Amino acid sequence: MKSFGIAFKNLTRKKIRNVLTIGGVAIAVAVLVSLLGFDAGYQQGLDNDIDKLGYHLLVTAKGCPYEAATLMLKGGGGLRYMDDAVYKRITSDPRIDKITPQLVSSVYNQEGPGGRGAFALYMGIEESYIELKPWSKFKSGGWFSGENVDEAIMGYEAAEVEQRSVGDKIFIPGVEKVLTVVGIFERTGTQDDGITFIPLASAQRIFDLPGKLTGIGIKLKDIRTIAQFEEDLYNEPGIQVVSLAQVRGTILNLVSSARAMASSVALIAIFIAVIGVTNTILMSVFERTREIGMMKALGASAVDIFKIIWMETILICVIGGMLGMALAFFGSHIVERIIRQALPYTPAGKLVFIKPELLFASFVATVIMGLVSGTYPALRASLMKPIEAIRSGE
């Protein structure tokens, strides 16, 4: 017989009550682990997306910086147009290593994948787009045959969803246009996978936006000149310059408010769980007052009683914590799905990263939770006077 054994067996006495308390702890820990996992995963995914953008700056029409950030990463969002004269003006800047104009258009397709309506993204690009993204390789087919042809290159996922291969025709609803697929990219793990690319001139013609662009991607020769470059473009009318650092900051700012709310919910959940555990153990201590008196009469010291009650609390928290961690780990894809639906922009790849360090930290946190919530009931039990405890309720 050890205090662990006594504590563990005590938990089997009020099964429903203890199971409910353990459930409360599990949910609180699952929320906390998912949130911390999301925090790590989102930042990593965002950094990854930004790295794979291939450019340092995006010039867009003036508007909401978040729209611009979304446009930069996702290729969609609030579509504002600028004249391609801007492109022609800045393209000769000697500080520019590579520059690529783009025109993004989203079209609602009522007969999307699975029979549900969905937005399809089309991006008009020039060959310079590929030069900025050397990791983009063709899975099959190749580049457009001309500058203003009715051809398309599909991202990996776009082709998968549409079940298209090179030589197939695709139909753009709304503008009633049929394009021939000439190439399909390999998977890049970025938003490009879901986009259908068409020649820039064709995009301007098909979507009736002659001389218009939604963005200009710029890679500088020397990243240290970025601040000055931005400053110089500041006076250009009707445009704004968004750097990747800004994009990261803007998106993280946006996410951070959601994160702050979710953190508060997680902390409240933990707080409620701690109170729940304290309440359960306190009730159990009161119910066992006479038993505690008996143990003291039979030689148990205050420390012995404290240890048993503390151990019970820690056990509840650790069992609940383990369940919560398992819940967060195996349910992470559900959380990902919910987050993707809730947020306007989410990076490609895994969103919730639950690393061993996070699980270890959560385990330590549940032990601390047990220590905190068990202190008062354990103290109450250990300070009981044997004879008063034994005679109570007689």
Added chain:
Amino acid sequence: MKECIIKTEKLTKIYRLPAEEIRAVRDIDLEIYQGDFIAIMGPSGSGKTTLLDSLGCLTTISSGKLIVSGKDVSRAKESELVSVRRKFISFVFQDFLLIPSLTVLENVLLPLYFARLPQDRDKIVDILKKVGLGHRINHLPKQISGGEKQRVAIARALAISPKLLLADEPTGNLDTKYAQEIFDIFKKLNQEGLTIVVTTHNPNLGSQAKRIVYIQDGRIVSKAAPSC
């Protein structure tokens, strides 16, 4: 000459309530020798249980002297009393107070854990056999009868090999047959040398002890005991 295990001189226990003082026991002079089997008898509220609690170091006394195995513990703190209980004294309660989630064997092992003594399973099984529960060691308290529960409580009290066994109305919740069984066990243990003090209302059972101490209004009104 037999060892004097407990000696009291003018032992008094007062409960101080907001409105009044209750002198539960007063001026008790009593000596308990090794091998004694004493029944404390008296009407309800006479102070039997308070006297037993005081003798068992379960509560501090208000005045007078309490000497256990030659050591004066009249003014001892709870931590010192715990140590005295662990070494010398064990208890049996009226309603058994077994832990329902532990098996019979585990319940009996409990005092050894608290006393930091080796948990000798064979020794405990022998004790359980002695009280007629060798076949019940892995049962839970809910799976055994009231008489058997009290025998488990006796085995638990014997686990630390105490010098003194104190039993507070041990047969109060049992029918006549089981009550006599419990007293038979006490008599057998006493013949083997264990000192036993038991409170009881039942004159038939009380008369089976070697000495009877009658108590009324917190005072001893009759006893038969040699002096230390």
